[in-house]
Amino acid sequence: MFDPYARHAARMRKQRRRELASRLCQLYSRAAKHAKTTASPFKVGDYVAGDDPFNGCQEGVVAVIKGSSVGLHTVVPRRGAVVYYDYRQLRKPW
16 A cells, blocks of 8 residues: 655655754864864964074064964064964963
């Protein structure tokens, strides 16, 4: 015999799976986005000093924050307009 409810139930199960997959995708993308961004204690416009064996010791204003990298706009331009440091290598100069 033909059961009209069986087709409807199958369609509803597929729809629930799609909704669950969509929610999980949103959850994972939000978690990945949160994991990529770090909580840097510095804000754009703060005056900081950076000490790194490769970039040397320089003072400047925070211009860019990308993940764990912080770009300093220094007074003495070297190798470009912005020098990038890890935020753990920066400190307030006073």
